[in-house]
Amino acid sequence: MVGKSQIKLxxxxxxxxxxxxxxxxxxxxxxxxxxxLDSNLKCEAVYADDFGIMKQIAFxxxxxxxxxxxxxxxxxxxxxxxxVFEIPSxxxxxxxxxxxxxxxxxxxxxxxxxxxxxxxxxxxxxxCSVTTADCYNPKVVQATMGSLSRVRISxxxxxxxxxxxxxxxxxxxMDGENVYESTLPGEFILVMGNEANGISxxxxxxxxxxxxxxxxxxxxxxxxxxVATATAVLLxxxxxxxx
Amino acid sequence: MVGKSQIKLxxxxxxxxxxxxxxxxxxxxxxxxxxxLDSNLKCEAVYADDFGIMKQIAFxxxxxxxxxxxxxxxxxxxxxxxxVFEIPSxxxxxxxxxxxxxxxxxxxxxxxxxxxxxxxxxxxxxxCSVTTADCYNPKVVQATMGSLSRVRISxxxxxxxxxxxxxxxxxxxMDGENVYESTLPGEFILVMGNEANGISxxxxxxxxxxxxxxxxxxxxxxxxxxVATATAVLLxxxxxxxx
Numbered sequence: 001m002v003g004k005s006q007i008k009l010x011x012x013x014x015x016x017x018x019x020x021x022x023x024x025x026x027x028x029x030x031x032x033x034x035x036x037l038d039s040n041l042k043c044e045a046v047y048a049d050d051f052g053i054m055k056q057i058a059f060x061x062x063x064x065x066x067x068x069x070x071x072x073x074x075x076x077x078x079x080x081x082x083x084v085f086e087i088p089s090x091x092x093x094x095x096x097x098x099x100x101x102x103x104x105x106x107x108x109x110x111x112x113x114x115x116x117x118x119x120x121x122x123x124x125x126x127x128c129s130v131t132t133a134d135c136y137n138p139k140v141v142q143a144t145m146g147s148l149s150r151v152r153i154s155x156x157x158x159x160x161x162x163x164x165x166x167x168x169x170x171x172x173x174m175d176g177e178n179v180y181e182s183t184l185p186g187e188f189i190l191v192m193g194n195e196a197n198g199i200s201x202x203x204x205x206x207x208x209x210x211x212x213x214x215x216x217x218x219x220x221x222x223x224x225x226x227v228a229t230a231t232a233v234l235l236x237x238x239x240x241x242x243x
Numbered sequence: 244m245v246g247k248s249q250i251k252l253x254x255x256x257x258x259x260x261x262x263x264x265x266x267x268x269x270x271x272x273x274x275x276x277x278x279x280l281d282s283n284l285k286c287e288a289v290y291a292d293d294f295g296i297m298k299q300i301a302f303x304x305x306x307x308x309x310x311x312x313x314x315x316x317x318x319x320x321x322x323x324x325x326x327v328f329e330i331p332s333x334x335x336x337x338x339x340x341x342x343x344x345x346x347x348x349x350x351x352x353x354x355x356x357x358x359x360x361x362x363x364x365x366x367x368x369x370x371c372s373v374t375t376a377d378c379y380n381p382k383v384v385q386a387t388m389g390s391l392s393r394v395r396i397s398x399x400x401x402x403x404x405x406x407x408x409x410x411x412x413x414x415x416x417m418d419g420e421n422v423y424e425s426t427l428p429g430e431f432i433l434v435m436g437n438e439a440n441g442i443s444x445x446x447x448x449x450x451x452x453x454x455x456x457x458x459x460x461x462x463x464x465x466x467x468x469x470v471a472t473a474t475a476v477l478l479x480x481x482x483x484x485x486x
Contacts (some may be wrong), residue, residue, distance in 0.1 A: 216365030
């Protein structure tokens with residue numbers, strides 16, 4: 001059973017201010033909930049309207065009606081199970097190794113895809129500017145497909161962080177060094193920029209290099225690659241050099 | 244001015260059966276409409292509620308009210324301008340060169356991103372199974388960012404097409420050849436599979452090789468890359484070998 005006030009609280013977690021107030025976020029679907037239960041994250045509750053799914057979840061689920069789950073859910077078609085997890089306390093970035101940084105990436109789908117890419121390519125840390133989408137936004141959580149708990153995600157004053165860090169800073173932008181011909185260092189910070197405006201002037205000033213993915217289209221009209229697909233290409237190139 | 248019946252017709256173009264009946268599709272936003280006007284596609288009408296945008300469009304725009312544009316628009320926030328274009332007559336696949344094929348890619352956002360990737364990496368043709376999302380779906384058109392007119396897109400019986408084509412067929416899947424160590428031929432057909440189920444058994448049987456992107460995540464738990472990001476990595480690898 002679940003009361004009206006609990007449903008109201010869960011609905012409120014779609015908004016960042018309520019996620020911050022309660023220190024909680026939601027994840028939906030068997031795969032996503034299972035992977036988060038299997039991590040270090042603390043789970044507060046799991047609600048399910050499907051007995052088949054309930055049996056597959058390693059947590060004492062609260063049974064709810066389909067109508068109640070629909071009220072709590074952030075999906076058009078609820079996925080049968082919804083978990084409420086605690087947002088971990090502030091995560092500090094690591095001071096060494098490879099790091100991916102995001103300079104104002106706004107789209108939740110892009111952020112979720114990028115978190116999943118970090119997990120796939122073994123990039124242990126993601127450093128986000130405070131203006132980047134919130135990684136506990138339900139749309140981001142959904143797009144990560146459970147990778148959220150396996151990547152160390154920090155929110156920082158990005159220019160200040162980059163200025164104080166000893167690693168070289170490379171930014172992804174047009175008219176830089178051809179990534180296929182570059183010698184990528186083993187340890188560095190790769191920065192991806194905003195969907196419409198690219199890298200900010202403040203961050204650009206701190207760059208030791210610019211990396212570009214060459215364009216091959218005959219008419220050379222495509223203005224840019226989507227930030228998530230560009231991240232895929234650059235992380236793949238990094239791992240080809242540093243498996 | 245625009246009449247009620249015209250608004251109704253434009254709204255109906257969100258559905259494939261009406262797009263097929265009328266042979267028309269819609270595109271929204273200055274960039275997308277401008278790029279399609281600049282192509283071989285025939286434009287039927289352009290509606291705009293913004294005088295500033297209207298001046299930038301090389302077409303005799305029909306002025307409409309914001310409320311009318313909102314009724315026609317497929318976007319939550321209409322982008323000021325909406326174009327109605329003719330769907331070109333059936334496009335046959337080319338018989339040589341590199342081709343990308345999609346085996347039941349269902350998500351319009353993924354298809355749009357993949358069309359944009361083909362444009363960026365100079366892949367002239369995209370061959371889709373009949374079950375793949377419709378490239379004139381407004382969500383696809385929006386995600387292509389204007390690349391739609393620069394890639395030759397065909398819908399075919401994919402197993403039959405692959406069986407009759409002379410080029411080698413490589414499918415993207417788990418547990419295949421490491422793409423970083425493969426010698427990719429200059430001419431071949433690369434097939435990407437469905438978001439949940441990958442390559443179909445029918446298409447798999449026709450493959451001369453399987454290409455995989457190695458996974459580097461420490462826990463090796465990420466189940467798969469999103470089909471659009473995997474396409475980005477594979478097309479990038481192809482162009483690195485065959486600029």
